[in-house]
Amino acid sequence: MLTFETKCYENDWEFVLHSNRMRQILDRCGHTFQEKTVFINNVSSPSKVKRQADKLIRAGLLDRWIHVEDHAASILDFFQLEKPDFNGGYYYSIAELAGIYFCNTPFLLHFSSDSIPDSSDHNWIPAAMQLMDTRKDILVANATWDYRYEHAAEESFTSLDGFYLGYGFSDQCYLIRTADFRQAIYGEQHALSARYPIYGGELFEKRVDSYMRNHQLFRITSMQSSYIHRNYPVQANLRRKIKWRLLFNRPIE
Numbered sequence: 192m193l194t195f196e197t198k199c200y201e202n203d204w205e206f207v208l209h210s211n212r213m214r215q216i217l218d219r220c221g222h223t224f225q226e227k228t229v230f231i232n233n234v235s236s237p238s239k240v241k242r243q244a245d246k247l248i249r250a251g252l253l254d255r256w257i258h259v260e261d262h263a264a265s266i267l268d269f270f271q272l273e274k275p276d277f278n279g280g281y282y283y284s285i286a287e288l289a290g291i292y293f294c295n296t297p298f299l300l301h302f303s304s305d306s307i308p309d310s311s312d313h314n315w316i317p318a319a320m321q322l323m324d325t326r327k328d329i330l331v332a333n334a335t336w337d338y339r340y341e342h343a344a345e346e347s348f349t350s351l352d353g354f355y356l357g358y359g360f361s362d363q364c365y366l367i368r369t370a371d372f373r374q375a376i377y378g379e380q381h382a383l384s385a386r387y388p389i390y391g392g393e394l395f396e397k398r399v400d401s402y403m404r405n406h407q408l409f410r411i412t413s414m415q416s417s418y419i420h421r422n423y424p425v426q427a428n429l430r431r432k433i434k435w436r437l438l439f440n441r442p443i444e
Contacts, residue, residue, distance in 0.1 A: 192296040193222065193320070194369075198230040198259075198286040199240070199304050203423045207304045208243045213252045216302065221311030225296050227252065232259040232286040259289045266292045271375045280394030287362055287395045288377075294369045298323075306363045306420045308334065315353075315413035319366055322352060322411060329356075330408040331399075332366040334416040343412045354411035358383075358404055362396040364418045376402045 195217065199207040206212060208229065217227065229247075234240045237258055244256035259266075266288050267273060274281050290301060298320055302308075319332035332354070335343045347357030381401040387394065403409070 192225050193298045193300055193316070194226040194228065194294050194296045195220065195222075195224040195300050195302075196228045196230065196290045196294075197302050197304055198232055198290070200231075200233045200282070200286075201235055203304045204231070204234060204240045204243070206423055208240070208247060210247060210250055210252060212307075213247055216307050217252065219308035219311050220300070220316065221314040222300075222316045224300075226294075227254045228290070228293065229253055229256050230259050230286040230289050231256055232289075233282050257289060257293060259286050262289060262292070270377055272377060277394060278392035279390070280392030280397075283362075283391050284395035284398075291367075291369060291372045297369060298366060299369050299372075300366050301362070301364065302418070303363045303420070305422055306418050309338070309417045309419055313413070313415035315416040316366060318353060319411060319413070322354065323366075323368060328408055329411055330367070330371060330403055331360055332411045332413075333361065333364045334413045334418045336361065336363065336418060337420055338417045340414065340417075343414075347412065350414065351411060353414050355414060356409055356411055358400070359410050359412075360396050360400040360403060362394075363420050372399075379405050381405055 197207060197216070217224075229244055231237060231240050231244065241256060241258065244253060247253040248255070263285055266285065269292055270288055277284055287301065290299060300316065315332070315334055323329050323332060343355050346359055347355035349356050377395070377398040379398065379401045381404040383404060384397050384401040387397040387400070391397065
């Protein structure tokens with residue numbers, strides 16, 4: 192039983208909630224999901240984003256959307272956290288915590304808004320779930336990032352049934368047992384976790400990495416499957432809006 196989730200925010204929701212992209216990402220996962228959810232986070236016009244998400248629900252590409260800020264207080268309380276705890280990393284963390292809070296299945300697959308599987312030729316998901324069922328010291332699984340298999344090997348200390356085994360956690364892509372992450376595990380620190388971006392403060396992925404290292408819990412990374420992480424161009428929405436307004440002779444808002 193597996194849930195798929197992704198998220199969107201002000202600068203990327205028009206890309207994320209485009210039906211072609213959502214169909215592509217789900218097809219490339221090559222797996223049947225019991226639930227497909229998008230988390231709407233930090234947008235200026237929630238009603239507009241919700242209407243677009245509703246279109247994907249009607250198309251069968253999503254089962255639900257959740258506006259994160261509507262539930263933020265309950266989520267923080269559940270995980271025994273407060274907004275200042277993130278030291279500037281709140282908006283980089285709250286959607287991920289919302290995904291765990293609302294997940295109804297034993298496993299959860301997360302892709303960040305700017306990440307997508309490369310293909311479904313080597314479906315790593317069932318094999319990873321099987322390993323995680325037998326090895327409780329494996330906390331997370333993911334595909335390799337941007338075809339950097341040599342880097343993934345360097346980050347590991349051994350291999351296991353088609354996966355590299357080591358430490359590390361990324362919010363770009365993760366497959367987790369939901370129950371593990373519904374615990375109060377987000378208050379720990381580790382010196383090696385300081386490698387995460389300073390601008391993110393005490394963000395979600397840094398907290399998880401610290402917890403893993405402190406308790407000798409591991410990550411498995413596929414030796415055959417990759418995902419692609421590409422930042423959306425910041426000005427893309429503006430350029431498209433200008434083109435649209437000029438085409439229909441309307442003022443640019």
